[in-house]
Amino acid sequence: MSSLLQSLITELRRGTLTLAVLSQLRQPQYGYSLVQSLEASGVVIEQSTLYPLLRRLEKQELVTSSWDTSEARPRKYYELSAFGQETFQQLKAEWLKSSQELQHLLQGEDDK
Amino acid sequence: MKLIDIYIEEVTRRLPEKNREDIALELRSSIEDMLPEAYEERDVEAVLEKLGDPVLLAGAYREQPMHLIGPRLYDTYVSVLKMVFPIAAVIALISLVADRALGTQHTDTAVVQMVFVLLGEGIWGICSVAIQVFFWVTLTFAIAERFGWGDGTDITGFSRKPWSPKDLKSIPYTPKKAAITRMEVFLGMLWLGIWAPLYFYADQLAGVHRKGENGLVLHIRAFNQDVLHAYWPLVVVAIGVGLIVVLAKLVERHWSKRLAFLNLASELVAAVVFLLIVSQPDLLEPAFITYMANLFEITPDQFVSRLTWGAVSIYLITAAWGCIDGFRKAYAR
Numbered sequence: 001m002s003s004l005l006q007s008l009i010t011e012l013r014r015g016t017l018t019l020a021v022l023s024q025l026r027q028p029q030y031g032y033s034l035v036q037s038l039e040a041s042g043v044v045i046e047q048s049t050l051y052p053l054l055r056r057l058e059k060q061e062l063v064t065s066s067w068d069t070s071e072a073r074p075r076k077y078y079e080l081s082a083f084g085q086e087t088f089q090q091l092k093a094e095w096l097k098s099s100q101e102l103q104h105l106l107q108g109e110d111d112k
Numbered sequence: 113m114k115l116i117d118i119y120i121e122e123v124t125r126r127l128p129e130k131n132r133e134d135i136a137l138e139l140r141s142s143i144e145d146m147l148p149e150a151y152e153e154r155d156v157e158a159v160l161e162k163l164g165d166p167v168l169l170a171g172a173y174r175e176q177p178m179h180l181i182g183p184r185l186y187d188t189y190v191s192v193l194k195m196v197f198p199i200a201a202v203i204a205l206i207s208l209v210a211d212r213a214l215g216t217q218h219t220d221t222a223v224v225q226m227v228f229v230l231l232g233e234g235i236w237g238i239c240s241v242a243i244q245v246f247f248w249v250t251l252t253f254a255i256a257e258r259f260g261w262g263d264g265t266d267i268t269g270f271s272r273k274p275w276s277p278k279d280l281k282s283i284p285y286t287p288k289k290a291a292i293t294r295m296e297v298f299l300g301m302l303w304l305g306i307w308a309p310l311y312f313y314a315d316q317l318a319g320v321h322r323k324g325e326n327g328l329v330l331h332i333r334a335f336n337q338d339v340l341h342a343y344w345p346l347v348v349v350a351i352g353v354g355l356i357v358v359l360a361k362l363v364e365r366h367w368s369k370r371l372a373f374l375n376l377a378s379e380l381v382a383a384v385v386f387l388l389i390v391s392q393p394d395l396l397e398p399a400f401i402t403y404m405a406n407l408f409e410i411t412p413d414q415f416v417s418r419l420t421w422g423a424v425s426i427y428l429i430t431a432a433w434g435c436i437d438g439f440r441k442a443y444a445r
Contacts, residue, residue, distance in 0.1 A: 031138065032145035048164045051142065052172035055135075059175075067137075073145070076138045 017045060019095055021053060022080065022088040025063055030075040054078050062087055115156050116143055119166055126170035135173060180254045189253045195362065196245050198294065202301040204241040205234055209309040289444040290367045300358040308351050314340055320403055334400045339392045343385060350385045353378040367441035375438040379431045386427055390420060 020043050024034055031051055038045055057063045062084035068075050080088060120139050124132040146159045163169060171178050181189050209230065310318065319334040357371075357378045364371055389395065396416060405415040 030145075031142040046164070047142070047146075047162060048169045048172060051138065052169070055173065056175075073141050074137065075141050075145075076134075 016095070017049070017053065018057070019088075019091050020045070021050070021057070022062065022084065022091065025078055025080045025084070028066075028077040028079040030068075030077050034078070057084070115153065115160065116140065119143075119160050119163070122166035123170045123173070126167065127173055131173070177257060179257075180250065181257050185253055185257055189249070192253075193246070193249055194294070196249060197242060198298045198301065199362070200241045200245045201238045202298070202305050204237045206305045206309065208233055208237050209305070287444055290441045292361045292365055292367060297358060297362045300354075300361065304351060304354050304358065311340075311347060312344075319397075319400060332400050332403050333397050336394050336397055339395050340389065342392070343388055346385045346388070350378075350382045353381050367438055367444075369442050372435075372438040372442040376435045379435050383428065383431050387424065390424060 024037050035047060058065050063078045064081050065076055065078050068077055120136050124136050143159055147155055314335050315337045320332040357375050360371055401412045401415055405412040
């Protein structure tokens with residue numbers, strides 16, 4: 001694959017990553033479990049992107065975090081905050097709308 | 113496992129102190145999650161490979177921008193640099209010439225030698241000033257970047273207001289003919305930078321030079337320094353006004369009615385001062401007059417009157433042309 005195409009694809013995906021991550025955080029998740037649940041749905045995300053992204057979302061108060069030290073290995077759990085919940089719904093609606101629009105555009109392209 | 117420790121250390125040492133511990137803990141638990149039950153060094157390497165370069169990972173964690181000056185400020189940054197460089201260079205040159213001339217006030221330094229020394233020091237001076245300007249402007253903008261100066265959604269340059277097409281109305285449409293090039297501004301500065309020191313150090317520079325032991329030395333002075341400097345405060349005023357015009361050109365970047373009038377006023381002031389000085393009877397040294405008259409095989413009186421009228425007419429014609437040109441360009445449409 002050409003490097004231009006690669007960078008275009010990366011750019012295309014970057015915007016949707018936040019939405020994908022937020023969608024999985026309605027239940028508390030820790031870093032690796034999040035990677036697995038995303039991969040199960042076919043979403044590939046670099047872990048070196050995901051962990052910093054989680055911290056950024058926390059700073060933006062979209063998610064809250066808590067350390068669970070009850071198990072042998074301490075884990076940091078992330079979960080949507082009320083504000084994050086609200087933002088996620090809006091973002092989701094926006095995504096559905098624009099993907100429909102894009103779908104329409106691309107279909108028009110095929111019909112020609 | 114030692115590799116994991118080193119990897120985590122490599123990431124966290126690049127991060128602010130307050131976040132280090134938390135990120136280290138989280139990284140460790142994530143890495144261990146990725147490893148199989150009974151792992152070997154190979155497995156650790158595979159996992160770390162997946163996480164990638166610790167420098168990049170640390171960069172992703174960091175909230176500070178990883179650039180000195182971002183796209184929002186870059187344009188302003190470059191234009192400030194372009195504006196400050198020539199000004200700083202001219203100021204450096206002027207102060208250098210003044211400094212040199214002061215330092216050699218009563219010594220018999222060879223003029224040609226001095227010119228070469230000045231040339232060398234001038235180039236060096238401009239280089240070091242350029243480095244200084246570059247450093248300080250860059251530092252200022254880098255700090256501005258970090259304090260979120262360029263973070264507003266629509267900040268172009270210094271104005272914090274969002275841009276709207278209405279802003280275009282406040283920018284006058286400039287015909288190409290009315291534009292003032294940077295070269296013109298620079299030459300204007302250079303002009304002042306040459307004549308101002310020449311006036312104040314005429315006693316060491318102007319006159320007949322003769323080959324001495326150290327090369328060329330001033331043999332016969334052209335001007336009677338007391339007469340020449342009798343009106344020095346007026347000369348300072350004229351230089352000041354001239355400087356204002358040059359700076360106004362630099363800021364405005366095109367001729368306008370206002371600028372043309374300012375230019376006219378400045379030329380008038382300079383012309384008055386010039387005529388006042390030229391009309392002094394004992395301005396030229398008698399020895400100089402005699403020497404020059406002999407050289408051209410004319411009488412001393414002829415030399416004085418020809419020199420005076422020649423200088424006056426050349427001066428007035430150039431000054432008048434400068435004024436007319438300003439108005440012509442200001443009204444060009």
